[in-house]
Amino acid sequence: MQRTSFKDMQCPIARSLERAGEWWSMLILRDAFYGMTRFxxxxxxxxxAPNMLSRRLKGLVESGLLERRRYNSRPARxxxxxxxxxxxxxxxxxxxxxxxxxxxxxxxxxxxxADERTHRMAEPILVDAHTGDPISQEHHAVQAGPAANAxxxxxxxxxxxRRAQLRESPSFQKSLSEPSS
Numbered sequence: 156m157q158r159t160s161f162k163d164m165q166c167p168i169a170r171s172l173e174r175a176g177e178w179w180s181m182l183i184l185r186d187a188f189y190g191m192t193r194f195x196x197x198x199x200x201x202x203x204a205p206n207m208l209s210r211r212l213k214g215l216v217e218s219g220l221l222e223r224r225r226y227n228s229r230p231a232r233x234x235x236x237x238x239x240x241x242x243x244x245x246x247x248x249x250x251x252x253x254x255x256x257x258x259x260x261x262x263x264x265x266x267x268x269a270d271e272r273t274h275r276m277a278e279p280i281l282v283d284a285h286t287g288d289p290i291s292q293e294h295h296a297v298q299a300g301p302a303a304n305a306x307x308x309x310x311x312x313x314x315x316x317r318r319a320q321l322r323e324s325p326s327f328q329k330s331l332s333e334p335s336s
Contacts, residue, residue, distance in 0.1 A: 166307065174218035175244060179203060179211045184220065184241060185248055192234035193226075220244060249279045 161169035161176075175181060179201070186200050198208055212235055215221040220241035226234045249268055256264045268277045281290040288294070296318055299311040 171247075175215070175220060175247075177211070177214075179207065180215055181248065181251070183208075183211055183215060184237075184244055187221065187235065187237050187241065188245060188248065192236060194233070194235075197235075215241070246279070246281075250281070253279050 161173040164170060164173075175184060182201055183197055186197055189200075191197055191200060194205075194208065194212070197203070197212070198205060201208070203211075212221065212223075216223050216235070218240075219238055221235045222238050223233050224236055226232055252266065252268065256267060268279060269275060270277050282288060283290060283295070297311060297314060299308045303311065
């Protein structure tokens, strides 16, 4: 069965998933952030078949998240370095780690982000770079951009209608008056 491609979809989430959304790719990127650069390091860490790893590394290079660099000429050996696009993926992985720890770590937290100065667990949040305010459902909403096509605009309009209905609901009003945990 052939996989559907998201590369030509207008949605930035779909386009991002096209490039990094496959689970092996995300785990390779995770390991690249841990400092792994070589094929054998990725293979040992992930326990992935060599042919699968080769395909995933090639895809990450083609998508611009990794750069393939020769580090040995005889025999030819390559390392895979994060590009700027790849480094920009770090907040996504940290968000997934935090979400996974919060909802799926029934045995306890195995890894977490820590402040290197205090060694305390850090809790990543998404903030507006212009104001420094945390992004919240209460104060922020996705809007259609100038390049949005009719389908995207319809999706956003429906979202805005549902958001307005939600704001009028008693449960939403009650959630605004409760302290956040």
